[in-house]
Amino acid sequence: MTVPGRPSAAHGTARRHTRPERPPPPPRAPKVPLRRLMRVASVSCGVQFGWALQLSLLTPYVQELGIPHVWSSLIWLCGPLSGLLVQPLVGHMSDRCASRFGRRRPFIAIGTATIALAVLLIGHSADLGWLLGDRGTRRPRAIAVFVLGFWLLDVANNVTQGPARALLADLAGNDHRRTRIANAYFSLFMALGNILGFATGSYSGWFSILSFTLTSACTVNCANLKSAFILDIVILAITTYISLSSAHEIPLNYGDGDMHSEIEAQGQNHVEEAFLWELLGSFRYLTLPVWIILTVTSLTWIGWFPFLLFDTDWMGREIYKGMPNQGLNYHSGVRMGSFGLMLNSIILGLTSIVIEKLCRKWGAGLVWGVSNIIMTLCFVAMLIITLVANNVEFTQSGLPPDGIVIAALVVFAVLGAPLAITYSVPYAMMSTRIEPLGLGQGLGMGILNLAIVIPQ
Template structure:
């Protein structure tokens, strides 16, 4: 029987229940994984550029070792974002990738920490080509593993906050806060020179005191990463993606997943012409910002060791003293990063995300110019205090490192919140949305990795040429952000009926 008679007996279709709002304390727990991940990044950024030069790779080519980071980010993060958006595992979409990435990081840091021992077992002598090969393999695996984790971590927070833009900014501020904490712990660990005495088994015939300190630091990294990964992935019970759109029930507030039209990497690249103007501006500002940041992240402690303490890798203790002082400066940087993260949401609501981002990038440019001035002053000073630089020069360098924590907090927060909001209307999954932004990060990093070492060598072998380019790029990104990005953004999207 058809017609009105039958329709009269049909029950009206029930509206799907509204998704429970995830408590802020749960977002806080999920974001805690950033502490474990960033602890390892801090060790990588502060210790590995100097260490790779100790193994025998010249300064002019040291930046090429870092090429894997942007390369893997270009390929791995969009791929993982795409696959995680479609993942139908009973453990959820994001958590399997987070756990797999953590396991890969553990393997990678063990290879890096024991690279000198591996080279010795394989027959290294005075020259250490096998140790270099082991180090590079571990280093590249670490970058791949970090990219496997980072996209799903950010996407999980975006899944939890949904279309609530204010909570999205809060979640990213939590993430930035834990990144700051991980940086503080990591850089403090890297600046301490006594780990070899606490863990005496790390010192071997092929692994000197400096090597043993690095090895011990990475062992601590493993412990912290395992703890924070467990805390994070146990904080939320992801609802499995059901291909027939019949979500399973749970007593826990779960993620109601919007499985909309995702595009794979090549489809995404082909659809770039459809991106709105605000998205393009965010991507352009992000690219210029990372042309500014990457030379600093590559050579910050090397700059302190070479140009402030006038040391060279493997020659005396001045260089190593400078590297440890640089790690201490980065710890101060992370303290400022954490403090700034607490106020980002309020600043963006008051002045607008575009203005906050632009002003912070101009501050970053001023800091890089200041570093160039400090380098010039230090090169013309007489080091009469046992060959060490005057306290005033060291304090000035540390102040610059600390102030740079303010724009770094903005970089780690605002672009992610903005891209998550702007790409929402395109129907991209949040995993792939993070991949979109990542393209604007990794391509500039590839350019810097390929060019900064030879560029520096061309102008005398220091780090000043790369920092000059960084200052110009940071200033340009600040102007574009201030002039072109919207000043205000609504906390909640408009509803169309």
């Protein structure tokens, strides 16, 4: 009788029909102090700082470069596409990585270095386009550099975040409470990164502080974007150092020659097995609770992704009635949208602090369900605000009435609570339910990521 995950020689030909082998676990270690878990989670602050700038500034900047509004969402398609393959693949590789630096840390380091390169390309796209021959209003070379940097940034984000969450799950062990706390820390630092990123994006005077960013090819808005990304690199470097230096991973080849040989033999056995086949084959062993988590996650992100993509653009177009490169209203709306996202992040951070208490009192499933209801009501409120804004007269200054703006900001802020839960609870629930199935945490986070990117 063949045990799933342990194919015998007699059944070697049926290998593809059995459960993927469980990656060798690291040796047991004492419980990691919560303070160290918090330091390890800090890398999400630097990553999310850049993500906040990406969300608040890049959709408007795309249109300033001359890309039509209708095409901007196609540029954003790289995120879901890269997440569809990159994060599960990286998770799978990190589960089996035998580097002397650990299983997860090499991928986090490579991912953050690639993020730094990507934001440099994006921030200097107009300058590089100018050097390559762009003149006038048509800037195809700047657009090409921007798209390259943008897609590279999305890939790097996926390379970094999957192993970072898997590392927290490794350090938390099988303790459900510590896993929830670790993911709450991750969400808290994401909130801090969002606050810093959206506050940076809402300030329009960076070009005067970092005056070297203003060039003949890079106007004020471009210089502000470039300055913001320079700050992102500084914060990313600091948080990555804190995180990687605090995570004391024990490599898989931790000195036991027999174990090391066994790992190498296992790796050779996997050469003929395609990664995608193993990924798809692992779905056969998912339990009903895991499928429920994946389904609810998919339905939730159908709503979240349009908001995260077009929030500041919605404020500039629908509330302030502006258009890119036409007057000041659009940019005023984008800055106000960035301010609203900063409020959103403050609520996100405050909610992250109390998530563990809420889950202990009411249960993680109920907390997640209530948050999704709040999210739905907020999105309905945005439709109502848009309808009202289309039927009211603007002030003599050409700006929308204060009541409309305040209502939009309130909705942005309230959405921070369900967003904090979305960033934390599903990952904790997935982490605690994937371990008994014999799948690595890296691959488990990759499977959950599929439920996020497919709806996008």
